[in-house]
Amino acid sequence: EPEVTQTPSHQVTQMGQEVILRCVPISNHLYFYWYRQILGQKVEFLVSFYNNEISEKSEIFDDQFSVERPDGSNFTLKIRSTKLEDSAMYFCASSEAGGPPTYNEQFFGPGTRLTVL
Amino acid sequence: AQKITQTQPGMFVQEKEAVTLDCTYDTSDQSYGLFWYKQPSSGEMIFLIYQGSYDEQNATEGRYSLNFQKARKSTNLVISASQLGDSAMYFCAMREGTGGNQGGKLIFGQGTELSVKP
Numbered sequence: 001e002p003e004v005t006q007t008p009s010h011q012v013t014q015m016g017q018e019v020i021l022r023c024v025p026i027s028n029h030l031y032f033y034w035y036r037q038i039l040g041q042k043v044e045f046l047v048s049f050y051n052n053e054i055s056e057k058s059e060i061f062d063d064q065f066s067v068e069r070p071d072g073s074n075f076t077l078k079i080r081s082t083k084l085e086d087s088a089m090y091f092c093a094s095s096e097a098g099g100p101p102t103y104n105e106q107f108f109g110p111g112t113r114l115t116v117l
Numbered sequence: 118a119q120k121i122t123q124t125q126p127g128m129f130v131q132e133k134e135a136v137t138l139d140c141t142y143d144t145s146d147q148s149y150g151l152f153w154y155k156q157p158s159s160g161e162m163i164f165l166i167y168q169g170s171y172d173e174q175n176a177t178e179g180r181y182s183l184n185f186q187k188a189r190k191s192t193n194l195v196i197s198a199s200q201l202g203d204s205a206m207y208f209c210a211m212r213e214g215t216g217g218n219q220g221g222k223l224i225f226g227q228g229t230e231l232s233v234k235p
Contacts, residue, residue: 111160
């Protein structure tokens, strides 16, 4: 069964460093998403991406964040200068299409746990 | 205002019993989708079940079913015949109607931690 994959599973970095989180969405999917979950809290939307551009972004997704689809398979989230509060689980997700009324499940990857020291 | 509200931070259920996890939502859209995800201690997000705003029947998927009450804006998850492996965090989420290619983000509730007792 096709699945979303993410690498690395765990990333430890020093405050102020740049990190790149990588995702490989399901191959025939068109919409890509990043979410984050701070430990013990709810899952929060960061950004959605379609047709090689950002569709929507949240208030969390400030200038320190960027996304890219550098080739036909990878989807990356870059944090330019990490802060302590960026420590969280970051989930990538993909779907065939964007939203209702047609049912389109978002398939989540296993997540990357980012720890900023 | 909270878009998705899960009022039960934690729930206990005896193995083989049924349990209901509550979720209410707030939207002015006519077209929206409601999702439930399970997050075990390992951290992954596992899709369980979906209900569309125009669906007239309550969704069912194996031991999972939804009690969808549109007028009350609630979509409670019912897990029948609980198993020890059902112990996990459960998140309710909503995707509001989108125009064009907006991308259909999911808005999550705070989650309910379910513990199944042997």
